[in-house]
Amino acid sequence: MDMHSRNQYLKSLREEYLKVSKKKKGLLLDEAEKRTSLSRLYLIRKLSPFSNLEPKEPHEKRKRETKYGSDIKPALARVWEIFDYPCGQRLAPLLKTEVERLRAFKELRITNEVSKKLRRISSATIDRKLRHQKEVLHRLRRKGHSKNKSLLYQKIPIRLNDWDTSIIGNLGIDFVEHCGSSKRGEYVNSLSTTDIASGWWEGEGVMGRGQYPTLEALKRIRERTPFKWLEIHPDNDSAFINAHLLRYCQKDGLRFSRSRPNKKNDNPYIEEKNYTHVKKFLGYLRYDTQEELEIINSLYGNELRLYKNFFQPVMKLKSKIRVGAKVKRKYDLPKTPYQRLMESDQIPKETKKELKATYLALNPAQLKRTIDIKLDKLYQVYQEKGRSQEIKPFKKQKARLLTNYMIQPEVFHLPT
DSSP: OOHHHHHHHHHHHHHHHTTSOHHHHHHHHHHHHHHHOOOHHHHHHHTSTTOOOSOOOOOOOOOOOOSSOTTSHHHHHHHHHHTTSOOHHHHHHHHHHHHHHHHHTTSOOOOHHHHHHHHHOOHHHHHHHTHHHHHHHHHHHHTTSOOOOOHHHHHSOBOOSOOOTTSTTEEEEEEEEOBTTOOOSOOEEEEEEEETTTOOEEEEEEESOOHHHHHHHHHHHHHHOSSOOOEEEOOSOTTTSSHHHHHHHHHHTOEEOBOOTTOGGGSHHHHTHIIIIIIHHHTTOBOOSHHHHHHHHHHHHTHHHHHHHHHOOEEEEEEEEEETTEEEEEEOOOBOHHHHHHHOTTSOHHHHHHHHHHHHTOOHHHHHHHHHHHHHHHHHHHHHTTOGGGHHHHHHHHHHHHHOOOOOOEEEOOOO
């Protein structure tokens, strides 16, 4: 029952209420309480002969005077554009100091009255007046943005830097581009993988960033890895986050996780290898031919992987303590990935025998010479393509690499 119906009911009830005895008045009030759901005291006041049950005549609402009308919108939008679209809180103090200066520079052609209004306007009013312009700007900016991620990204869990670094078989993977100064066309990418616990590294060159070639390269890396894989952890690159790799992991019982978008610290173990294991040897040139790809894969599949895994020590971070503004880090003794695998009880004895036999048959100096020979060949193939603008930086880098025969331990960071 709405207010108008209640008033009509109480108006008809009052005629009877005023004529009956006190006892009957109580019965009428009981009935009115049930019908109207109003309190008893309120009904007594409404049924008295002095109450007004007639509907009030509607009156016009008093309109608030418009202080900032449409005359200030063009000037306000112009100033907002000049100062790179700030919010109202940031634009309000600028209006107080810059409106007159813009008028002096003839950037604003407004009257003195509009100028006074702009200098007095509040931040909330600015946001209210520029609401339409902000919506238009937001739509324009969204046109160039990437689309929302598919449901496939929701199936792959995000994992932060919370690894158990004593378990062998958790791999970080990443792509390293060899596009030179231009990303046009198709070029070679290095698929780089590293074991988080031991630092064992493997690489494979892939022409382009196709999903299926990436999966095939990952299978070749897995075949020559001397331990069982438990989990792979890439970034959000579509070359990794796809149905092919997801089905492969589900079929073989591999855990599959990914980093947060634009958060390289979620995958630091492979990010630190991008320079020391790839860019330091191949440089920053563009490799986009099949011959260059074959040389790179020959280097990754043979000498470079043996040289890095058997003769390049890495250091693990044991503890990290903050003392005031300084951070004190303690590392363990530098050991090669081969030594860490040999000390682990997670590697079968047969695999350790094979690793030891491989180690005893290797000559690190010969490995380094073979690596330099293949790098020279890669450089010659690149030079034949006629890219003279990038030859000089490569010569400096190559000369430095050829003279650096000292095996320097790499820093292999692990969380506390």
